[in-house]
Amino acid sequence: MISDPTHGTKALLRGAQLLTRRELRPFILVPLLINVLLFIAFGIVIISQLGSLSSYLGNLLADAPIDTAGMPWWQSMLAAGAAWAAGVFHWLAWLIALAVLLLFLLFYGYMFAVVTNIIAAPFNGFLAEKVEELLTGKAPPPEALRHMVLRTLKRELQKLKYFIGWGLVILLIALFTSWTVFIPALLSVLWGAWCMAIQYVDYPLDNHQRPFSEVKGLLLKHKLTTLSFGGTIILVKMIPIVNILVMPAAVAGGTALWIEQLQQHNKGELT
Numbered sequence: 467m468i469s470d471p472t473h474g475t476k477a478l479l480r481g482a483q484l485l486t487r488r489e490l491r492p493f494i495l496v497p498l499l500i501n502v503l504l505f506i507a508f509g510i511v512i513i514s515q516l517g518s519l520s521s522y523l524g525n526l527l528a529d530a531p532i533d534t535a536g537m538p539w540w541q542s543m544l545a546a547g548a549a550w551a552a553g554v555f556h557w558l559a560w561l562i563a564l565a566v567l568l569l570f571l572l573f574y575g576y577m578f579a580v581v582t583n584i585i586a587a588p589f590n591g592f593l594a595e596k597v598e599e600l601l602t603g604k605a606p607p608p609e610a611l612r613h614m615v616l617r618t619l620k621r622e623l624q625k626l627k628y629f630i631g632w633g634l635v636i637l638l639i640a641l642f643t644s645w646t647v648f649i650p651a652l653l654s655v656l657w658g659a660w661c662m663a664i665q666y667v668d669y670p671l672d673n674h675q676r677p678f679s680e681v682k683g684l685l686l687k688h689k690l691t692t693l694s695f696g697g698t699i700i701l702v703k704m705i706p707i708v709n710i711l712v713m714p715a716a717v718a719g720g721t722a723l724w725i726e727q728l729q730q731h732n733k734g735e736l737t
Contacts, residue, residue: 473727474663474694478702480726481719482711489600493593494714497586501710504582509706582713583665584626587618590717594669597721606673621672628678629661659696660685666699666720667692667728684728695723 485494583590591614599605609617636657640650668681685692699716703709 471690471694473691475698477695477719477723478698478715480722481715484597484718484722485715487600490596493596496589497714500586501582501713505710584622587622588615590669591618591673593714593717594721595673597718598670598725601722601725624678658700659693662699663692663696666716667724669717670721670724
């Protein structure tokens with residue numbers, strides 16, 4: 467398999483298609499219910515913040531004239547110069563406003579994903595197991611329910627530690643390059659896509675009790691596929707209501723991507 471961005475996008479579509487299979491419906495209901503409840507909770511928080519966000523963007527884009535009447539001559543010159551500069555570089559305010567809005571949506575999508583993934587981890591493990599059984603005719607090695615739940619929760623905490631640790635590094639780089647506007651936005655998109663790909667491709671490998679380092683190494687070999695899969699998930703998670711269905715589709719898609727693409731290319735390492 468050659469790393470190809472279309473493979474990642476198709477994987478999420480493949481996952482959505484698999485959700486229509488009757489055999490998987492019982493394993494989708496609980497994750498969907500969790501998503502609906504959290505969607506309502508996050509929606510209330512987002513609505514409460516939209517007022518201050520719109521006020522900030524409005525002030526940023528305002529082009530009110532400066533009244534220089536009554537100013538000393540030197541203050542009047544400085545005000546006129548500032549007004550001229552603001553007019554010349556007014557296009558930059560629009561770019562900054564766009565970047566702020568994009569980062570706000572990315573943060574919303576990322577936090578929604580983190581919370582839902584931790585709560586729904588055991589159910590996602592079951593779903594990945596059933597998708598694998600549907601596609602291959604064989605289920606992962608049997609495991610007691612209690613052990614499976616504890617293992618998946620432990621794995622989620624391991625992933626969260628990795629995400630937070632490297633996320634802080636990305637944040638520091640973004641802060642030092644914040645004057646460019648574009649570098650922090652690009653870093654946020656790439657990091658978010660990488661995290662989402664790891665999150666959902668990890669479920670089938672975790673069911674086979676593969677180490678977390680193996681998941682990262684596998685996805686690193688197929689960067690374009692990985693980033694397109696995670697990036698597509700982020701884009702869809704930004705869409706209200708539609709993002710309720712993203713998690714089970716991403717679990718099924720990540721499982722299908724591993725079975726039908728990644729595992730076939732890495733048979734010597736993964737079998």
